[in-house]
Amino acid sequence: MSENDLIIADIGVIGAGPAGYSAAIYGVRAGLTVAVWTGPEPGGQLMTTNMVENFIGFPEGIMGPELMERSRQQVEHFGGQIINEIVTGIEPQDGEFLIKADKRPGKVKAVIIATGAVARWLGTESEAKFRGRGISACATCDGFFFKGKKVTVVGAGDVAMEDAMTLAKYADSVVVLVRGTEESMKASKIMQDRAKQNPKIKFMFNSEIEEFLGDQFLQSIRIKNNVSGEMQEMPMDGVFMAIGHKPNTDMVKGLVEIDEGGWIKVKGTQTSVPGIFAAGDVADKVYRQAITSAGTGCMALLDAKKWLEHK
Known part of the structure; x- marks a missing residue:
């Protein structure tokens, strides 16, 4: 050339x-x-x-x-x-x-x-459908839009704890989904303690999202328990990925x-x-x-x- x-x-x-x-x-x-x-x-x-x-x-x-x-x-x-x-x-x-x-x-x-x-995503087909329509990877950017809503944070590190605490300022409730056990979490103890002390934040361990459900916008998520294999559907307005x-x-x-x-x-x-x-x-x-x-x-x-x- x-x-x-x-x-x-x-x-x-x-x-x-x-x-x-x-x-x-x-x-x-x-x-x-x-x-x-x-x-x-x-x-x-x-x-x-x-x-x-x-x-x-x-x-x-x-x-x-x-x-x-x-x-x-x-x-x-x-x-x-x-x-x-x-x-x-x-x-x-x-x-x-x-x-x-x-x-x-x-x-x-x-x-x-x-x-x-x-952002690292879960990679499911239903996830791609709701990106920007209830699924986000930036709590700082989008948390404000979920005032009074129910949201989930996916992740087990310090960023997930920070995101959960950020979202708790706006949302009515925040569920942190952790794939593994409580002992396997990568977040530092001080960050875990801060999140756990917030009354709006609840943790679900050995759990992961199998499917995102809704029409134009996210309405619920289907969660699998990795130990029992049990599935449950949970109404949810927003999901924030904090997996890196x-x-x-x-x-x-x-x-x-x-x-x-x-x-x-x-x-x-x-x-x-x-x-x-x-x-x-x-x-x-x-x-x-x-x-x-x-x-x-x-x-x-x-x-x-x-x-x-x-x-």
Whole structure:
């Protein structure tokens, strides 16, 4: 492939969620040429979020897909290039970086990885039907919508305990479903104790969801007891998954340093490879909010710009 076949840009952004779009907007407004490879899910996790009410500037809230479409339009308005293709790899080459893609590869001077992370789901057919319609993986984002409702948290770690306590501020009742025994829980004792002391929170051990039931929105769940095999149906307005997230870092394994959980290691936003930066959930295992991702996208671009100026 010749140089003429490549997309040439100062900055290559991999990923098109809040972090990637934010980086691109700051880049083109700074006078840099920016190309954004969207990946398999342009818009990221917000594409499955109905109403976003905690992103500043939208007092009435905004639908997740609309927020991402506006972000895309903003990138293009200022002259950024959007490439609807999956990046298969990044290769350092002659002081620059080759962005590998089947149809529209590129060559850039610096890279911002903003490929995000995905929640781990149970993987059942009925679960997919109700995502965004009663099933969520973000208690901080969506807990407010379940005021006075009955909700379930699936998980046994510290995040599940935190989610249960967050939801207890809004919901009438919170059931924590744990696949194993009480003794097998991964949550720290202090977090377990805090959750157990909350009168709204109840635990069901040796239990897992077999099926999600409802019409347009979730109405009930079918639960299996893993010891007795007994099944029971329980009316439920919402289910929150707290069984972990998987950062989308397969593409850069062996290129940049990654921690034991799969997240990219960064200092600020700089990865272990000079000229490659990371923003958003791909490097953030703590906050995982749209607005924090957008903030780190800005940070990554400013870091990349400074790096290019001193290169």
